[in-house]
Amino acid sequence: MKKTTKFMAFMVAGATVLSMAACGAPGGAAGASGINNDPKANDDAQCQNTIKKKGVEKVTLWAWYPAVEKVVDNFNEAHDDVQVCWTNVGNGSEAYKKFNTALKAKSGAPDVMQVEAEILPSYVSGAEKHLVDLSQFGASKEKSKYTEGSWRDVTLGGGDSVYAIPSDAGPFAMMYRKDIFDKYGVKVPTTWDEYEQAGKELKAKGFPGHIGNYAPNGTAMNVALFAQKNAKVYDYDVSKPEDVGIDLTSKEVTDVMSYWQRLVKEGIVTTDDCYSNDWYTKIVDGSYATVVNASWLIGYVKGVSGAQEGAVWQVADAPKWDSSTPMVNQGGSTLAVTDQAKHTEAAAKVAIGLWDSEANQEVAVKDSGNFPVMNSKLEADDFINYEEPFLNNQKVNDVLAPIAQGYKGYSFLPFQTYAYDEQTKAFTKIVRDGADVSSTMSDLQKTLDNYATQQGFTVKK
Amino acid sequence: MTVAGRTVPPSLSSRPLYLAESETDMSTNTSKTTRRVTGQAAQRANLWGWFFTAPFAVVFVVFLIVPMVYAFYVSLYSYTQVRGTVFTGISNYARAFKDPIFLQGMGRVLLYTAVMVPIQIILALIFALIIDAMRTKFAAGSRLAIFLPYAVPGVIGALMWGFLYSKDMGPFASIFELFGMQAPAFLSPQGLFGSLVNVVTWQWTGYYMVIIYSALQSIPHELYESARIDGASELQIALRIKTPMVSSSLVMATIFALIGTLQFYTEPMVLRNNAQSVIPPEYTPNMYAYTLAFNYNQVNYSATVSFALGLIVVIISVIFMRITRKQSGLGE
Numbered sequence: 071m072k073k074t075t076k077f078m079a080f081m082v083a084g085a086t087v088l089s090m091a092a093c094g095a096p097g098g099a100a101g102a103s104g105i106n107n108d109p110k111a112n113d114d115a116q117c118q119n120t121i122k123k124k125g126v127e128k129v130t131l132w133a134w135y136p137a138v139e140k141v142v143d144n145f146n147e148a149h150d151d152v153q154v155c156w157t158n159v160g161n162g163s164e165a166y167k168k169f170n171t172a173l174k175a176k177s178g179a180p181d182v183m184q185v186e187a188e189i190l191p192s193y194v195s196g197a198e199k200h201l202v203d204l205s206q207f208g209a210s211k212e213k214s215k216y217t218e219g220s221w222r223d224v225t226l227g228g229g230d231s232v233y234a235i236p237s238d239a240g241p242f243a244m245m246y247r248k249d250i251f252d253k254y255g256v257k258v259p260t261t262w263d264e265y266e267q268a269g270k271e272l273k274a275k276g277f278p279g280h281i282g283n284y285a286p287n288g289t290a291m292n293v294a295l296f297a298q299k300n301a302k303v304y305d306y307d308v309s310k311p312e313d314v315g316i317d318l319t320s321k322e323v324t325d326v327m328s329y330w331q332r333l334v335k336e337g338i339v340t341t342d343d344c345y346s347n348d349w350y351t352k353i354v355d356g357s358y359a360t361v362v363n364a365s366w367l368i369g370y371v372k373g374v375s376g377a378q379e380g381a382v383w384q385v386a387d388a389p390k391w392d393s394s395t396p397m398v399n400q401g402g403s404t405l406a407v408t409d410q411a412k413h414t415e416a417a418a419k420v421a422i423g424l425w426d427s428e429a430n431q432e433v434a435v436k437d438s439g440n441f442p443v444m445n446s447k448l449e450a451d452d453f454i455n456y457e458e459p460f461l462n463n464q465k466v467n468d469v470l471a472p473i474a475q476g477y478k479g480y481s482f483l484p485f486q487t488y489a490y491d492e493q494t495k496a497f498t499k500i501v502r503d504g505a506d507v508s509s510t511m512s513d514l515q516k517t518l519d520n521y522a523t524q525q526g527f528t529v530k531k
Numbered sequence: 532m533t534v535a536g537r538t539v540p541p542s543l544s545s546r547p548l549y550l551a552e553s554e555t556d557m558s559t560n561t562s563k564t565t566r567r568v569t570g571q572a573a574q575r576a577n578l579w580g581w582f583f584t585a586p587f588a589v590v591f592v593v594f595l596i597v598p599m600v601y602a603f604y605v606s607l608y609s610y611t612q613v614r615g616t617v618f619t620g621i622s623n624y625a626r627a628f629k630d631p632i633f634l635q636g637m638g639r640v641l642l643y644t645a646v647m648v649p650i651q652i653i654l655a656l657i658f659a660l661i662i663d664a665m666r667t668k669f670a671a672g673s674r675l676a677i678f679l680p681y682a683v684p685g686v687i688g689a690l691m692w693g694f695l696y697s698k699d700m701g702p703f704a705s706i707f708e709l710f711g712m713q714a715p716a717f718l719s720p721q722g723l724f725g726s727l728v729n730v731v732t733w734q735w736t737g738y739y740m741v742i743i744y745s746a747l748q749s750i751p752h753e754l755y756e757s758a759r760i761d762g763a764s765e766l767q768i769a770l771r772i773k774t775p776m777v778s779s780s781l782v783m784a785t786i787f788a789l790i791g792t793l794q795f796y797t798e799p800m801v802l803r804n805n806a807q808s809v810i811p812p813e814y815t816p817n818m819y820a821y822t823l824a825f826n827y828n829q830v831n832y833s834a835t836v837s838f839a840l841g842l843i844v845v846i847i848s849v850i851f852m853r854i855t856r857k858q859s860g861l862g863e
Contacts, residue, residue, distance in 0.1 A: 167825045174830065197615030198828075287807040312613050343807045351699045484612055488827050491812050498808040502720075526613030 104202055104409025111412035112181070117155035121146060127413065128155040129420045132165055133184035135237070135403070137437035144429045145420070152416050154182075154424065162186065163487075172410070173200055181411035182421050185234060187223040187402050188290060188482040191306045194226060194233055195484035196526060202407040204232045207418035215426070219397075220443040222479030224404050227307030234404035235421045238440035240364030241473035242294045242388045242398045245371070248462075249382040250277060250359045258386060262329065265360075265389045269338030272359060279357040280337075284330045285344035286497035289490040291363055294400040295326055297480055299391060304483045305530070314483055314522050315530045318493075318515045319508070327500050327507045334501045341501045350374045356381065362388050364400035365470045369439035372460045385466050387473065397476030402443070441474060448475060483518075485525060492517050606834035616831065623835035633836055636816045637843065640795050647728050648788045652781065654732065655739035659777075660769045662740075663747040674744065678737035685734065689801035692730045697805065718806040730798050735791070739784040746780035747773055782859035786848060793844045796821070816840040 112128040119142050121128065131154050135141065142156045157180070159168045166189065172179035179200075185193065193200045209232040213221050220236035222228050251258050251268075254275040259265040269281035285291065296303050299322035305315025317323070333339045340357075342349050353361055353371055356378040361367065368385065388398070405424060411417035425434060431447040434440040435456075447453055448471045457463040483489050496514040499505040519529050609619040627633050658677055662670045680688065695701045696717035707714040717726040750773065758768050774781075796817040803810040812826065813819035816836060824833035852859065 163826070170825070170828055192828075196611070196613035198612055285808075343805075343809075346805050346807070348697055348699045348805065355699075485827065491822075491826070494808055495811055502808075524611065526611040 104200070104411075105206075105414045106410075106412055107414065109413045109416065112155060115155045116157070118158060119143065119146075119154070119156045121153045121155065123150065123153055126150065126153045127416055128153050129182060129411075129413070129417050130180040131156045131182045131184075131405075131420065131424075132159050132169070132180040133182075133405075134158050134161045134165060135184065135434075135438050135440060137433055140433045140437055141424060141430050144427065144433065145424050148427060148429075149423075152419060154420055173198075177410065179408045179410040181408065181413070181417035182424075183406050183408055184237070184403050185406045187220070187234075187236065187404050188486050190224065190233055190404065190406065191226060191308070191482055191484040192486060193406070194308055195306070195311050198484075200409045201233045202409060202411065202414055202418070204235070204407060204418050204421065205230055207415060207422070209235065209418065209422055212422060212426075215444055215446065217443050217445060217448070217475050217477065219399055219474075219477030219479040220402065223402075225308075227309055227481070228479070229307075229309050231308060233308070234406035235425075236402065236404050236443045237425050238366075238402050238434065238438075239399055239443045239474050239477070240290075240366050240401035241441060241470045241477070242298075242362070242400050243365050243470060243473060244360050244362045244386050244388045245368060246360040246384055246386060247356070247358075247381060248384045249380060250279075250356070258384075259360075259389050260387065262389045262391055266329075266333060266336075266338065268359075269333065270336065273338060277359065279359060280340050282338075282358050282360045282362065283340045283342050283344070283349070283352070284334065284497075284501050285342060285349070286501055287494045288344045288363075289494070290400045291344070292493065292497060293480075293482075294364075294398045295330075296323055297398040298388070298395050299323070299326055300394070300396060301326070302481065304486070304489065305481045306483055307481070312526070312528055313530050314527045315481075316483070316489075316515060316518045316522065318511050318518070323511060324507055327497070327511065331500050331504065331507060335504065341498075351376055354378065354381070365441050365466075365473075366401065366439060368458070368460065368466070383461050384464055385461055385469050387469065396478060397473045399474070399477040399480065402441075441470065443474065445475070483522075484527070485521065488521060489518055492521075602834045603838060605831055606838050608831045610829060610831045612828075623832055624839060626832070627835050627839045630836075632813050633816060633819060633839070636813055636819050637840075640793050640815050643724075643728070643731075643795055644789060644792045646724075647731055647792055648785060650728065651732050651736050651739055651788055652785055654736045655743055655784065656774065656777075656781065658736070658740045659743040659747055660773060662744060663773070664765060664769065674741070678741055680734050680736075681738040683734070685797040686801055688734050689730060689798045692726075692733075692798075693802050693805045696726055696802075718802065718809055720809055723806070723809055727798055727802070730802075731792070731795075735788065739788065742784050743777050743780050746777040750776045778858035782852075782855045785855075786851060789851060790844055790848060793847065794840070 109127045112130055115128055115130050117128070117130075119139050123146065129152055131142070133156060138156060138158070142154045146153045159165050165184070169179060169183060185201075190201070192198065210230065212232075212235065216236055217239065220239050224232055224234045224236055226233055246258055248258075250272070254272055254277050256268050256271045256275070257264070259268045265281065272279075272281055293303060301317070301320055301322035302315065303318055303320075303323060305317070307313070330339070334341055340352075342352065344363075350370070351374065352358055354374045354377040361371075365385070368383075371383075405421040407414060407417045407421050425431065426444065431442055431444060434442055435447070435453065442448055442453070448467075453467050454471060455465060456467055458466040492514060496510050499510050500507055522529050606623055607618060607620055608616050609623060610616045658673075662674050662677075665673075683691075695703065698704060698714070698716070698718075701714070701717075703714040703717070716722045754772055754776075755768055758772055763771065794817050795815040799810050799814045800818055800821075803812070803814075812822040817840065820833045820836045820840065823829040823836060
């Protein structure tokens with residue numbers, strides 16, 4: 071008895087101490103949109119890069135772009151008032167996990183953070199307002215430097231606020247094996263109808279592989295396929311931060327899913343998971359005649375071993391539905407300033423200026439393999455005329471630049487990670503198990519509606 | 532329970548431990564008069580007792596009790612993206628036990644438990660009995676070979692199997708091709724269950740075998756001799772004498788397997804990289820807790836799921852220990 075009482079007393083005491091600690095500052099709503107002014111706070115920050123200029127204010131950066139160290143060095147060399155102190159805390163989801171932890175702890179987050187455009191809404195909605203509106207630091211006048219779509223994505227709804235500076239994009243395009251199409255005498259498809267036709271022809275003429283693959287787990291890729299039909303499946307506008315739009319039951323969405331279900335049934339495409347080792351192997355070993363994906367995939371495919379000999383890759387526009395099909399984008403990152411930035415103004419300067427130099431745009435293209443979003447680079451002669459050795463010296467940017475500049479922007483949900491996981495389950499049922507498209511999609515709609523409501527959002531009808 | 536040691540199995544050590552426990556019980560329950568007489572000595576003994584247990588107690592409290600209390604405290608709040616964190620009492624638990632995703636995951640691990648635990652324990656027992664009956668150098672070699680997978684870290688083991696199971700890179704594809712057959716789809720919705728059972732059995736059977744084997748080592752050989760004189764065959768000795776004599780170790784190994792399987796995590800999490808659409812992120816309750824906390828930013832509900840899982844594990848373990856009271860020697 072006595073032991074139990076003592077134990078209980080200990081438990082209660084422990085809980086009280088902890089609760090006091092945890093209740094210190096409830097909620098995440100940062101006062102006055104999280105502007106701070108302490109230029110000295112980062113003096114002892116640990117950096118992955120070597121900062122040569124001593125005694126200069128530092129701004130911390132978390133980023134995982136390839137070759138980012140070169141970018142940081144170039145920036146630091148060109149600036150005497152501020153130096154970037156960079157750390158790579160992991161790619162994408164790894165970095166977000168650490169960022170989330172730092173946000174919960176209310177300390178430890180970087181001043182500037184690389185955030186994928188589709189994740190931005192997760193950090194500006196409801197109780198999670200952690201990104202600083204950069205329009206107050208003169209970001210708005212940068213607008214004309216960037217492509218229309220990439221800029222709209224960082225305004226989160228097309229308003230005057232600017233929550234990040236775009237750094238790269240993923241124009242949606244089709245990589246195809248010219249040698250396979252030539253060998254079997256099949257025309258390279260430019261529309262989705264031709265794509266189905268070409269798939270049937272390749273199969274009939276004895277091509278042992280498939281024309282392509284529908285990956286149920288292709289998160290942004292599958293959204294891009296909807297975007298091609300002008301379907302706004304996910305909608306979010308920061309001016310109404312508690313409203314979300316989810317529309318997965320429209321005719322356009324049903325059409326797209328029925329199309330892929332039919333192609334799978336006809337045996338024209340496979341349903342392998344993407345971004346897995348098997349998938350990369352199948353891309354290079356001649357199992358697929360086409361891959362419809364973001365342009366940055368080219369950089370990845372280049373490095374995969376086990377490539378089929380004599381493979382001739384080319385890039386073309388992604389197949390279209392009809393003449394009204396818009397140019398779409400898949401992926402792309404931005405630089406955002408967090409509400410934990412010690413000196414917000416300096417952080418904004420870094421976010422705005424890091425990639426904005428001729429030298430760094432060059433690094434972006436040559437070393438990082440990033441597709442640029444700055445019009446000056448997209449229209450530069452050396453960029454447009456660049457001949458990619460991997461693509462048989464095709465002038466690849468001649469194809470891709472118009473897609474990037476034609477992209478008008480898209481929206482994502484404040485809980486996009488969850489939506490992606492759920493959409494993957496639904497798409498898997500449709501293409502692998504042949505589940506009924508409209509009922510599966512309306513189940514998915516219900517699941518996401520419920521989650522949104524449970525999280526306190528209002529679902530726009 | 533080490534590989535080489537002829538460690539005493541719990542069944543044999545339980546009696547003196549039990550006695551020691553009852554002695555301390557008695558000392559705390561004795562009347563005040565007797566306590567005064569022996570008070571000083573007892574107090575000194577007590578102090579030393581505290582002194583020796585202190586390092587463990589500190590670690591136990593700091594790394595287990597405090598985080599658990601904190602997790603429970605966190606689970607009483609609800610976080611929503613729009614409203615932030617609010618106190619909601621036990622309503623999270625009501626939600627968890629109605630949450631189809633949590634319940635499906637729970638159902639999955641129960642199924643794994645029902646299939647995987649018997650396979651592992653029976654295999655471990657068979658191996659232990661065979662190795663115990665062998666008196667050659669081969670026995671030591673096979674003992675090591677069967678135990679070795681346990682020495683491979685779980686993540687590495689799962690990565691390795693992920694490669695072996697791979698449709699295009701794994702060796703099975705080419706092996707089956709030799710015979711003109713197609714390799715089974717290990718990481719398909721149909722093949723996944725068996726594939727995961729295989730990985731876990733491969734990894735853990737050796738460990739349970741060593742536990743049972745060391746218990747077998749401590750059985751006095753006179754028993755076998757008298758059994759042989761009575762005309763028992765080797766098989767009968769194995770089934771009628773050896774197996775009942777190691778029942779307490781069997782129970783212990785089963786409890787380990789039970790708890791391990793209910794907390795299934797590493798293998799599906801690692802294999803998920805190769806089969807994202809086949810293994811959803813909330814495949815098991817532990818994976819669900821992880822996903823909630825780190826992918827969906829739902830720390831409070833994640834704590835609830837973790838606690839609910841812990842509760843279920845405790846209940847199932849207690850039921851199992853009650854059922855096997857006689858065999859384990861814990862019920863005396």
